Amino acid sequence: MPGARLSVRKIREILRLKFDLKRSNREVGRACRVSAGTVWDVMHRLKASGLQWPVPDHLSDEALEERLYRDHTSSATSRPTPDWADMHHELRKPHVTLALLWQEYRRIHPEDGYEYSRFCELYADWRDTRCNPIMRQHHRLGEKAFVDFAGSTIPIVCRLTGLISPAQLFVAVLGGSNLTFIEPVPAQYLLSWLRAHVAMFDYFGGCPEVVVPDNLKAGVTKACFYDPVINPSYQALADHYGVAILPARSRKPRDKAKAEQGVLMAERWVVAVLRKQTFYSIQDLRRAIWELNERINDKPFRKIPGCRRSLFEGSERPLLRPLPSEPFQVMLRREMTVHLDYHVELEGQFFSVPYRLIKKKVMVHYTAGLVEIFHDNRKVASHERKAGVLYHTERDHMPSHHRFLAEWSPERFQTWSAKMGPATAELVGLLLQSREHPEQSFRACLGILQGLPRKYGPVRVEAACARALAVGGHSYRSVASILDRSLDQQPLPGAPVEFPSAGIHENVRGAAYYN
Numbered sequence: 182m183p184g185a186r187l188s189v190r191k192i193r194e195i196l197r198l199k200f201d202l203k204r205s206n207r208e209v210g211r212a213c214r215v216s217a218g219t220v221w222d223v224m225h226r227l228k229a230s231g232l233q234w235p236v237p238d239h240l241s242d243e244a245l246e247e248r249l250y251r252d253h254t255s256s257a258t259s260r261p262t263p264d265w266a267d268m269h270h271e272l273r274k275p276h277v278t279l280a281l282l283w284q285e286y287r288r289i290h291p292e293d294g295y296e297y298s299r300f301c302e303l304y305a306d307w308r309d310t311r312c313n314p315i316m317r318q319h320h321r322l323g324e325k326a327f328v329d330f331a332g333s334t335i336p337i338v339c340r341l342t343g344l345i346s347p348a349q350l351f352v353a354v355l356g357g358s359n360l361t362f363i364e365p366v367p368a369q370y371l372l373s374w375l376r377a378h379v380a381m382f383d384y385f386g387g388c389p390e391v392v393v394p395d396n397l398k399a400g401v402t403k404a405c406f407y408d409p410v411i412n413p414s415y416q417a418l419a420d421h422y423g424v425a426i427l428p429a430r431s432r433k434p435r436d437k438a439k440a441e442q443g444v445l446m447a448e449r450w451v452v453a454v455l456r457k458q459t460f461y462s463i464q465d466l467r468r469a470i471w472e473l474n475e476r477i478n479d480k481p482f483r484k485i486p487g488c489r490r491s492l493f494e495g496s497e498r499p500l501l502r503p504l505p506s507e508p509f510q511v512m513l514r515r516e517m518t519v520h521l522d523y524h525v526e527l528e529g530q531f532f533s534v535p536y537r538l539i540k541k542k543v544m545v546h547y548t549a550g551l552v553e554i555f556h557d558n559r560k561v562a563s564h565e566r567k568a569g570v571l572y573h574t575e576r577d578h579m580p581s582h583h584r585f586l587a588e589w590s591p592e593r594f595q596t597w598s599a600k601m602g603p604a605t606a607e608l609v610g611l612l613l614q615s616r617e618h619p620e621q622s623f624r625a626c627l628g629i630l631q632g633l634p635r636k637y638g639p640v641r642v643e644a645a646c647a648r649a650l651a652v653g654g655h656s657y658r659s660v661a662s663i664l665d666r667s668l669d670q671q672p673l674p675g676a677p678v679e680f681p682s683a684g685i686h687e688n689v690r691g692a693a694y695y696n
Contacts, residue, residue, distance in 0.1 A: 187215070187219070187223070189242040189243075189245055189246050190242075191213055191215070192223055192245070192246075192249065193236075193245075194213055195209055195213055195215070195220055195223050196223070196227065196234050196236075198212060198213070199220070199224065199234075200234040200235075206220040206221055206224075223249070226249040226250065227249065230248040230249055232245075232248060237310075239309075260293055260294070260295060261289075261290050261293065261294065262303075263282075263286055263300070263303075263304075265303075265304055265307040265308075266485065268282050268304060269304075269307075269308065270496070273320065273321055273322050273357055273496075274321065274322055274496070274500070275321050275322070275323065275324070275500065279300075279301055279304065280297070283297050283300045283301075286300065320356030320357050320439070321356075321357060322357035322358065322496050322497040322500050323357060323387075323389055323390065323497050323500030323501050323502075324356055324357065324389060324390050324391060325355070325356035325357075325389055325390070325391045325392070325393055325439075326353055326354070326355050326356065326381070326385070326389045326391070326392050326393070327353065327354045327356060327393045327437045327438075327439040327440035327443065328351070328352070328353045328377075328378070328381070328392060328393070328394050328395075328440060329351075329352055329394070329395050329437060329440040329441070329443070329444055330349050330350065330351060330352070330369055330395075330397070330444075331349070331350035331351075331352055331444045331447050331448055331452070332444065332448070333350070333447075333448045333452045334347035334348055334349055334350070334452075335347070335348045335350070335365065335451075335452060335455060335460065335466060336348070336460070337460050337461065337462065337463060337466060338459055338460070338461055339461070340461050346367070348365045348366065348367065348460075348463060348466055349365070349366050349367070349368060349369050349373070350363055350364070350365055350366075350444075350447050350451070350452070350470075351363070351364040351365075351366055351373075351374075351377035351381075352440060352443045352444050352447050353377075353381045353440075353443070354439040354440055354442065354443035355385065355389065355439075355493065355497060356389075356439055357492075357493075357496065357497045357500075358489055358492040358493035358496065358497040359439070359442075359489045359492070360385070360478055360489045360490065360492075360493040360497070361443050361446060361447075361474065361477050361478060361489065362380075362381050362384045362385070362474065363443075363447050363451060363470050363473075363474045363477075364377045364380050364381065364467070364470075365463055365466045365467055365470055366463075367463060369397065369399060370399060371399045371412065371414055371415070371513060372511065372513060373399075374397075374399040374400060374415070375414060375415065375418055375509075375511045376511055378392075378418055379418075379508070379509055379511065382422055382504060383504070385498075385501060386498060386501070386504070387498065387501025387502055387503060387504060388422045388423060388424050388501055388502040388503075388504065389424060389501060389502070390424065390425065390502070391424060391425045391426075391427050392419070392424050392425070392426055392427070393427050393428070393429055393437050393440070394426065394428055394429070394437075395428070395429060395437065395440075396409070396428050396429070396431050398412075399412065399415070400412055400415045400426070400428070401415075401428050409428045411426050411428075412514075413514035413515065413516060413544065414512065414513050414514040417512075417514055418509055421505060421509045422504070422505060422509065423502060423505075424502075446477055450473055450476070450477050451470055451473045451474070454473060455469060455470075455473075477489070478490045478493075511548070512546045512547060512548050512551075512553075513546070513547055513548070514544060514545065514546050514547075515527070515544070515545050515547075516542060516543070516544055516545075517542070517543055517544075517545050518540060518541070518542055518543075519534055519538045519539050519540060519541050519543060520539070521539055521540075523535070523536040523538065523539055523578055523579070524572070524574070525543065525545060525554065527545060527547060527552065529571075530566070530570070530571060530572075530573065531571060531572045531573065531574075532545075532552050532554065532562065532564045532573045533562065533564075533572075533573065533574040533575050533578040533579075534554050534556075534561055534562045534578060535561055535562070535577075535578050536578060536579060536580050538556055538561065541556060542556075543555060543556045543561070544556075547566070548566075549566065550565065550566050551563070551564075551565065551566055552564045552566050552573070562575065562578065589623045589627075591613050591619045594609055594613065594623070594626045594627075594630065595609065595610060595613070597630050598610075598626070598629075598630055601630065601634070601639050601642065601643055602639075602643035602646070604643055604644075604646040604647035604650060605629065605630070605642065605643050605646045607646075607650060608629070608646045608649060608650055608655060608660070609626050609629065609630070611655045612625055612626055612629075612655060612656070612657075613626065615655065625656065625657040628657045628661075629642065629646070629657055629660055633645075633660065633661060633664060636664075637664045641664060641669050641670075642660070642664070644669040644670070645660045645663040645664045645668075645669040646660055647673065648663050648668060648669055648673055649663060651673045651674055652674060
């Protein structure tokens, strides 16, 4: 016959007198005004519940009463207990729920298995008292990778100058297995950020579903909890690898607790270990960090079997998405507006696009040696980036009249004038030499070679140029004035005048007549 239900306050007092003051059942019963049998019943229920004195502080009065006044007579002997460690591991796989695990458990034990509520309660008790603290957060295998830069740096010394530059540490941690990746980079710039992600995916051998970064400027252009603006280059990397970028909330380190723990591991097991070594290049530092990184991932867990590496290889690697067939080309990206001169300005240099895109938005993809420009996701221009060259202009990007002007050069005018005649070629040569900058005489040459021949014809222009050379008029105005006054049709100054001959006949006496 079940004993009377006691208040939780009196139960706690019975346990205190029994365990702390070491009183007998009879003495405890007299002090609490219950029978000695009731004291024995409380002790028996405590033992059957699996609890020990003192009971955990987090256990409420209601939970303690539920644990004690439950029929435990058959639970320890007849009801099969699930493997809670295996259940906890299965729960971290995608789409696996506690209800599904309970159904599988009841199919194996249909007669004597626990009901769902008791099953969940026993699992919660096991998780609260025995679960490894490092794995408290519940992350599905293959779901998330947490990335961040460590606060501590490692100095790199230049052999030639002795200057010291700090190397930053990029840290990535997979949420399911805690596999850690540490990569040294020169600085927290966008290019280093992108290359570190490429190295991270290669190290994992696959892609998770989500990457959780901090709100650093290299990755997040504008931080916002509801609609963060991702850097275009970072978004292009995410699109290439098929991952989603979900930045953590600002000033909320618990959103990326895995990354914070990975940073702590990097500072303790990498920075501290290498503090007495001197590195002269980022490559030497990367080789040293690689060995320590492998040591971190192979270090056994304290409270559960295995290590980060074994958990990753056995459970998480198969759930990662495969890497793309083509490697990601690390290029910076920036949205720009085309200027009125159909060029975009990038770091002090100008690159042309088709003139029809004036005032349109374009996306510029660039590296140290290449610039590609896209409009509506279609490539419209590609330039080889040359140091020291201010304007990179393609002829096909110009309007027709600009294209003609762009072809002006002293050599072109000399070749053109030679086709009209030697006088024209000589005058054009003198015009080009008369100015400090030949470009200042281009329009005058164009007038002589194109404008005047249209009106007077090339033959008259050649004659006018010869007269201008004879009188010292080395300008466009002189040639135009000669043509306008038809002086090109008159003899050149200083040339001998030839009179017409009367011919020889009987009336001409000749010079001998006068001797």
